Amino acid sequence: MDLPYKKKIEVFFSFCVATSQSLTRPVSSGYALALSLQNIDTNRTGIPRESRHGPRIRQNRQIISTNLPSQDDLKKIKHDKKILKQGSELFNQNPSLGINFLQENRIFTNPLQINEIIKFLKDNPMLDKKIIGEYLSNRKNAATLEQYVTTFHFYDMRIDEALRIYLSEFRLPGEAPLISSLLEHFAAHWRKCNNYQLANNDAAFGLAYACIMLN
Incomplete structure (x- = not known):
């Protein structure tokens, strides 16, 4: 038997209310959509996307040294390099003068150690x-x-x-x-x-x- 029109409306409304409790509410923003897609991907594989592909931010692979020379150390290195160059030029003119100059400027010890002069002779391309x-x-x-x-x-x-x-x-x-x-x-x-x-x-x-x- 056909129901009256008003009764049909009430039955349809009751059906919609009952079924809406089992349906997922549609996303209302882009952020919510992203979360929804992430959950779908996680549920599909059992592993979160971030865990499978590593962290999103790439870590710096180079470890910054904590033993960097100070300004005073850099000045001394630059000064010693200049003295070594001058001493090498003197050595090329007269070895005794060059060695004495390097001793006076504390590049070589006094008295001269044999291992110092050997290192000087073998490792110095300016000679x-x-x-x-x-x-x-x-x-x-x-x-x-x-x-x-x-x-x-x-x-x-x-x-x-x-x-x-x-x-x-x-x-x-x-x-x-x-x-x-x-x-x-x-x-x-x-x-x-x-x-x-x-x-x-x-x-x-x-x-x-x-x-x-x-x-």
Whole structure:
């Protein structure tokens, strides 16, 4: 039997009220929409989007050092660098003057330590290699030469290979006695590094001298 029109309206209204309790309220803003989509994504995978892709803000990978030099330290470094340059220029003119200048400015100790001058000779690109050779071959600096040679690692090297490395650090002087002094220390050290392969140091010296003559 057909219901009256008014009764139909009441039934329809009651149905809408009953069903609205089980429906999700539509989002009313963009922020609410974003939250809704995030919840849907989380419910789908069981893992929040942020956890799967890492933090939204990228962290700084470089750790800032807490041991940065102070202004006074920077000034001292700059000053020492300037003094070292001046001392190197003096050394290239006269090694004794250069060393005395560096001692007066407290770059070198007084009395001079052999390890200081060796580091100066090997690590300073401002020095003239010809002057280095003359300084090392001077008989007054025999103790420096003896320790200088030991800074080279000639293990498992042919004598010509070791000699090439040795002579790359300085230029040989022109006088035969000075050349002999440099090669004698080289030959003894190379032979020691290679388990005394040759009969004696004189044999190693002769072989090294022959390599120079051939080149």
